[in-house]
Structure formats: structure tokens, C-alpha cells
Amino acid sequence: MSIGHSTEMRIKMEQLQPGMFIRLDEGWFGHPFLFNRFKIKNRAQIDSLKKSGITEVYYIPEKSDCLPLPLEEGKVKPKTPPVPATPPEEDPVIQLLWQIKKDRIGRLKEKRENLRKCTDNYNATIKDIPNIMGKMVAGSKEAVNNAKTIVSNLAGKFLSDTDAIMHLMTVKETEESIYYHSLNVSVLALMLGAKAKLNPTELHDLGVGALFHDLGKTRIDNKVLKKTPPLTRAEQSLIHLHPRYGVEIAAKTNAFPSSAALVIMQHHEQYDGNGYPNLLKGEKISKLARITSIVNTYDNLCNNADPQRAMSPYQALSHMYTKCQNALDLELLLLFIRCLGIYPPGTAVLLSNGVLALVMSVNPKNPLKPSLMLYDPDVPKGEAVIFDMEDEPEVTIERNLRPDKLSPEVCSYFNYTGGANYFVENMKGPGKTR
Ligand SMILES: [Fe+2]
Secondary structure (H helix, E strand, O other), X not given: OOEOEOOOEEEEHHHOOOOOEEEOOOOHHHOOOOOOEEEOOOHHHHHHHHHOOOOEEEEOHHHOOOXXXXXXXXXXXXXXXXXXXXXXXXXXXXXXXXXXXXXXXXXXHHHHHHHHHHHHHHHHHHHHHHHHHHHHHOOOHHHXXXXXXXXXXXXXXXXXXXXXXXXXXXOOOOOOHHHHHHHHHHHHHHHHHHHOOOOHHHHHHHXXXXXXXXXXXXXXXXXXXXXXXXXOHHHHHHHOOHHHHHHHHHHOOOOOOHHHHHHXXXXXXXXXXXXXXXXXXXXXXXXXXXXXXHHHHHHHHHOOOOOOOOOOHHHHHHHHHXXXXXXOOHHHHHHHHHHHOOOOOOOEEEEOOOOEXXXXXXOOOOOOXXXXXXXXXXXXXXXXXXXXXXXXXXXXXXEEEOHHHEOHHHHHHHOOOOOOEEEXXXXXXXXXXX
């Protein structure tokens, strides 16, 4: 069964009991609770619901652990009066809930603004990449300078005193996908490089090398590049030439940093010596190339050209940890997992209160508390609630969901087309993650 469909029935407040999954009918701004839909945890929550002035809610059977209590026919006065003695707006608990909610609404606006700014910057940057790649292939020094400007901008966000927030960018699979990949690898490499405490020069060279890591593929026939495996031995050998080709192209500019060229040459070398083209082992591979190799592997797993074979970010990290430990620098891999958290942006999750959500952004300094977009068909798509996990410590992630288990409605609500492309923005103001 796909997740996201439900049937529901309207019930009275006296029918509520812990374990029931309910939906509030007042709209997100019309009640003081963080969620429009949730599973009732305890009696205190039922009391708060009653005190808030709500008289009826919708009960969602398939997400509930129990049935509603029966309505007692002809009963003049229920044991617990549905209308509180204190008017809702004066009850101290409800007042506190409203105050907390107002703070959240303020932070929600900040987060939306941050995400919008990040998306605008991403779109402006991605627009420049094909032109820069074209100029690089022509051996233009200007391309290197253009790339340095992009990287310097991004590196500055990671080197800033303000927290760098990694946001999920939703992109459509197009002919330009190779540019998404280049930029994604560069952004992720910068995140990991900053966490690995590279100095600013190393960090800039890493970003430039990562941006052009697959430059040599421009010399290889698209038919071979896009062929679904298995490849013939000749095709394999041809693909294995792309690191060398890339270095040759970069050298023509006479302005390409040497450690960035090493990234291009060594990004397919493996820590256990089974990579290519020079079968280098361990620390014989430059640290910048080892970083690029990790983020390149991650991006290839998440953004596979064949959507059937693409993994969710959560699955990709698990796969890398269990299956690629020998091929990658384990210390850097663990650092990468620590940056992105167990549930990286782009992972669909089910929360402990039964609500479905998509991980939207992560602060690499506090990766266990990502921000999530909540699925709630009662809240319009463009106004979806972004929920900060540190706001509600009691709500935890129960499990990750396979992307193919999400219903088309949920995917459309999240604008989720699969894959995991990232861009970074510094968080300022009251919404700054603590
Ligand atoms: Fe490559």
C-alpha cells in the first residue's frame, strides 16, 4: 500500500483516547498545536485539546492503535465537560502553547526565506556552469577564474562564523544533469573539507577540482557514457581514461591549481588500491581526492541516471558504510556521515507521531537535528510547515521510507522528484539553528 492515503471520521472530544490518530479541522494557524495531524500520546494531550476550544476532530482509523470511545446516548452531562470552564484564550497551558507556536511561525518564516535565498543562488550558479565548462574545454583561463569565484562564494559559507545550512534542492532530470552532479560534488566536497579542517587554500583547490572532476568525460562519446552496464572491456578502458583527459584539458588553461588537478587525476583511485588509473593506495592518494571520491560515490548512488537504481540518501550512506569501507578513507567517510546525519536531506521519514515528512536541510554542526517538511494535505503545498527537530524533542524519526513507497500526492506535495542535490546558505537571525 502506498503511504499518504487515508479515510477518516468526525468524532466528539469525549471519544478521544491515547493511541488515536487524529486530524484537526481548524487549519495550521487556527490552533496552538505544532501538528495538524498526530497520534495522541496521553491524557494531558487530550485535556489540552479540549481546553483549546476544539469540539470535534477527525479520527484516522488506519493510523490509530485503538477505536474511538463510544458516545453515550442520552447522557446529559459527560464526566469531562467538552467546553472548559476557563475560556480557551485565558487558559495558561493554551496561552503557552500559542506563544510557542507564534515563535515557531516566526522561525518558519526565517527558514522559508533562507530556503528561497538558497534556491535563487543555486539557480543562478547552475546557470553559469555549462558556459564555464565550455570555456574550460576550450582551454580558457577565464573559466578557471569563474570557477574560483563560485567556489570562493561557497567556501566562504562553510568558513563563516554563521552556521552553514545544507538545503535540499529539487531539480528535474534533464540533459543538464551532468552539471547538477558537478556542482553537487563540489558543494559536498567543500562541506566535508571544511569539517576535515582543510586550510582556506586547500579548501578552494578542493572545490575547483571537485567541480571539474569529470571534465575528461567531455572527450568520451555520450553513447559509451550513457550505456547501461555491463560495458565491454574496450568501453571500460575508454572510461578509465577520463581522469587523464581531464588533467590534459585543465592544463591547457595554464591557470589550473596543481592540487585541484590531482583531484581530477585521482578521484577514482580507491583506498584499497583497486581504483584507477594508477592503482594508488591509502594516503598516496591526495586528501582532496579522497574527499572527492567519497562525495562522488554518494552523489552517484543518490542521483543515478536510472531512477530504479537510485538510492535514498539514507540508503546511500548505509551502503557506503557497509559495502565501500575498503575503497574509501574510513575516517573521512565517518566524518561525512557525521556532517549529513543519519537522515540526510532528501530522505523521506515517518515520525514517531505517525506524521510523514521529508528531510529538507541539515546543519553540519548539529546533524542529528535536521529540519523537516511535514506532509499535511490541509496546509497548502507552498506553505508546508518546516519543522525543526530540536523544537520538539519528544518527536523522533521512527524510520526512513523507501521513495517508491510514497504516493504521487506526497511526492507532488514535497515537490520531490527523487535524488539529492544540495546547496548551502548561512542561517541568520532568530531562525539560526542553535
Ligand atoms: Fe569520474
